[in-house]
Amino acid sequence: MPPMNFCSDCGASLVLQVPEGDNRLRHVCVSCGGIHYQNPKIVVGCIPEWEDQILLCRRAIEPRRGFWTLPAGFMETGETAQAGAARETLEEAEARVEVGGLYACFSLSHVDQVYLLFRSRLLDLDFGPGSESLEVRLFKPGEIPWNEMAFFVIQETLEGYFKDRAKGQYPLRSGEIRRVSEKPGDYRITYL
Amino acid sequence: MPPMNFCSDCGASLVLQVPEGDNRLRHVCVSCGGIHYQNPKIVVGCIPEWEDQILLCRRAIEPRRGFWTLPAGFMETGETAQAGAARETLEEAEARVEVGGLYACFSLSHVDQVYLLFRSRLLDLDFGPGSESLEVRLFKPGEIPWNEMAFFVIQETLEGYFKDRAKGQYPLRSGEIRRVSEKPGDYRITYL
Numbered sequence: 001m002p003p004m005n006f007c008s009d010c011g012a013s014l015v016l017q018v019p020e021g022d023n024r025l026r027h028v029c030v031s032c033g034g035i036h037y038q039n040p041k042i043v044v045g046c047i048p049e050w051e052d053q054i055l056l057c058r059r060a061i062e063p064r065r066g067f068w069t070l071p072a073g074f075m076e077t078g079e080t081a082q083a084g085a086a087r088e089t090l091e092e093a094e095a096r097v098e099v100g101g102l103y104a105c106f107s108l109s110h111v112d113q114v115y116l117l118f119r120s121r122l123l124d125l126d127f128g129p130g131s132e133s134l135e136v137r138l139f140k141p142g143e144i145p146w147n148e149m150a151f152f153v154i155q156e157t158l159e160g161y162f163k164d165r166a167k168g169q170y171p172l173r174s175g176e177i178r179r180v181s182e183k184p185g186d187y188r189i190t191y192l
Numbered sequence: 193m194p195p196m197n198f199c200s201d202c203g204a205s206l207v208l209q210v211p212e213g214d215n216r217l218r219h220v221c222v223s224c225g226g227i228h229y230q231n232p233k234i235v236v237g238c239i240p241e242w243e244d245q246i247l248l249c250r251r252a253i254e255p256r257r258g259f260w261t262l263p264a265g266f267m268e269t270g271e272t273a274q275a276g277a278a279r280e281t282l283e284e285a286e287a288r289v290e291v292g293g294l295y296a297c298f299s300l301s302h303v304d305q306v307y308l309l310f311r312s313r314l315l316d317l318d319f320g321p322g323s324e325s326l327e328v329r330l331f332k333p334g335e336i337p338w339n340e341m342a343f344f345v346i347q348e349t350l351e352g353y354f355k356d357r358a359k360g361q362y363p364l365r366s367g368e369i370r371r372v373s374e375k376p377g378d379y380r381i382t383y384l
Contacts, residue, residue, distance in 0.1 A: 001269070002228060003201040011198035021323065023283075024268070036194060039233045040267050042306055075232050076216070077193070080299035080368045081306055082384045091215075099384065102297055102366045105308070107272035114234055114273055114308075116297070131213065172364050174294045176272045192274045192291070 001038050001112065009034045040112040044084035045072020046120040047161060048097050053138035054158075055122060057092050059150055060134045067150035070117065070157070071095070085118045093136045095127035103170060104157045106189075110179040115153050119170065141165070152187040153177050193230050193304065201226045232304040236276035237264020238312040239353060240289050245330040246350075247314060249284050251342055252326045259342035262309065262349070263287070277310045285328045287319035295362060296349045298381075302371040307345050311362065333357070344379040345369050 004014055004027040012031030019026055019035050027036040047070060048055040056068045071089040075081060082099040089097050097120035104117040129136050139145075141162050149155040157173065164170045175191040196206055196219040204223030211218055211227050219228040239262055240247040248260045263281040267273060274291040281289050289312035296309040321328050331337075333354050341347040349365065356362045367383040 002226065006198055006200055006203035008198055008200050008206070008228070009195040011203055014200070034194065036200070037266070038269055040269060041231045042234060074229070075306070077230055077232060077304045078301055080301055080384070081297070082299070082368070083301075102364060105273070105294055105297070107274070109270055109272055109275075112269045114267070116306075172294060176274070192272070 004036060004038070007032060007034055008036065038112075040107075040109075040114055042075040042081065042084075043072055043113050043115045044075045044081050044088060045070050045115070045117050046085045046089045046097055046099065047103060047117060047157070048089060048093070048095055048120050048122045050122040050125070050138055053140050054144075054161075055093055055095060055127065055136065055138050056144075057129070057133040058135040059132065060129070061132050064150035066134065066148075068145050068148050069150040069154050072115070072117065072154070075116075081116050082118060085116070085120065089120070090130075092130045092133050093127050094130050095136070096123040097121060098123060101170070102172060103161065105172065105174045106153055106157075107176045108153060109176070115157075117157055152185065152189075156189050196228060196230070199224060199226055200228065230304075232299075232301075232306055234267040234273065234276075235264055235305050235307045236267045236273050236280060237262045237307070237309050238277045238281045238289055238291060239295060239309060239349070240281060240285070240287055240312050240314045242314040242317070242330055245332050246336075246353075247285055247287060247319065247328060247330050248336075249321070249325040250327040251324065252321070253324050256342035258326065258340075260337050260340050261342040261346050264307070264309065264346070267308075273308050274310060277308070277312065281312070282322075284322045284325050285319050286322050287328070288315040289313060290315060293362070294364060295353065297364065297366040298345055298349075299368045300345060301368070307349075309349055344377065344381075348381050 007029035010032040014027040071092040073088040075084040100119040106115045180186045199221035202224045206219040263284040265280040267276040292311040298307045372378045
């Protein structure tokens with residue numbers, strides 16, 4: 001979350017107080033009285049499928065440069081979650097997809113994010129690394145670079161996905177991912 | 193979205209420009225260079241069930257004061273979507289629920305919101321109007337005040353819900369609600 005010192009509307013100072021009718025501390029402007037809420041953000045992404053393969057991107061940017069992930073990023077204003085997932089896939093993997101059903105919905109309260117990941121059908125093989133990717137390629141189930149995954153939420157989603165694919169059923173995976181300690185990779189997933 | 197004139201970090205002026213490596217206009221600080229993103233917000237809520245009835249709240253606040261809705265509101269930082277849905281139900285209906293599976297995920301891009309609505313089990317009948325509700329009560333399927341619903345997204349969700357309940361199956365309802373015109377109530381739903 002960005003630092004909240006000044007009112008984005010009038011430029012005066014912000015103070016932390018509980019507005020009338022509210023029950024939590026908010027950043028309130030001492031001059032115009034504007035209340036500046038902070039809320040979780042939505043990360044939208046795709047699991048792009050091609051026959052028995054899925055498409056992954058190797059990250060060209062921090063955090064986790066050089067590690068593999070699904071195409072995903074912050075949902076933008078003015079778009080649907082599905083459109084955002086398709087846009088991220090185009091930007092990061094230069095790939096066109098038909099976005100399908102919601103497959104994963106995970107809250108990551110330690111970073112104030114909610115992930116919405118959609119199954120999707122890759123429309124052609126004309127893909128390549130966008131500016132945020134070093135490399136983009138298709139992986140068969142046995143080829144997934146499990147030890148080089150960028151993010152726990154993506155690794156967990158893909159582990160569930162391949163189990164579901166073996167059964168031919170894809171129930172929504174919904175829950176919470178918590179950071180257990182500051183130790184890298186120390187997370188716990190709970191299905192809710 | 194709040195007006196974006198001044199940097200919340202250093203208080204200097206913001207200008208609209210496309211930052212390096214980005215592809216859309218952002219509010220960028222002329223002094224510290226901070227980028228102030230604007231993103232959609234998440235509305236979390238419950239469909240609280242008690243035997244064959246569901247719980248609705250009559251709104252005490254604008255917009256749509258006096259009309260009926262499900263307990264729902266903006267997800268807060270530091271919580272999961274499910275915890276937020278339970279919190280809103282406690283605040284608006286003074287009701288305790290066990291939150292179940294995600295039932296509806298709708299993007300409302302005209303207001304930059306994503307709704308996440310969960311089926312949930314009312315734990316007892318000790319409920320009542322919170323400060324944002326005029327009245328809270330249980331409704332049998334035939335009693336739902338369809339002509340007094342506050343929001344199209346809630347009305348559509350409940351119409352789907354009662355159809356699903358008749359079949360005993362509750363697949364995720366996911367899609368988009370678009371405002372067709374400025375005429376009140378002129379929305380269109382698309383299942384994606």
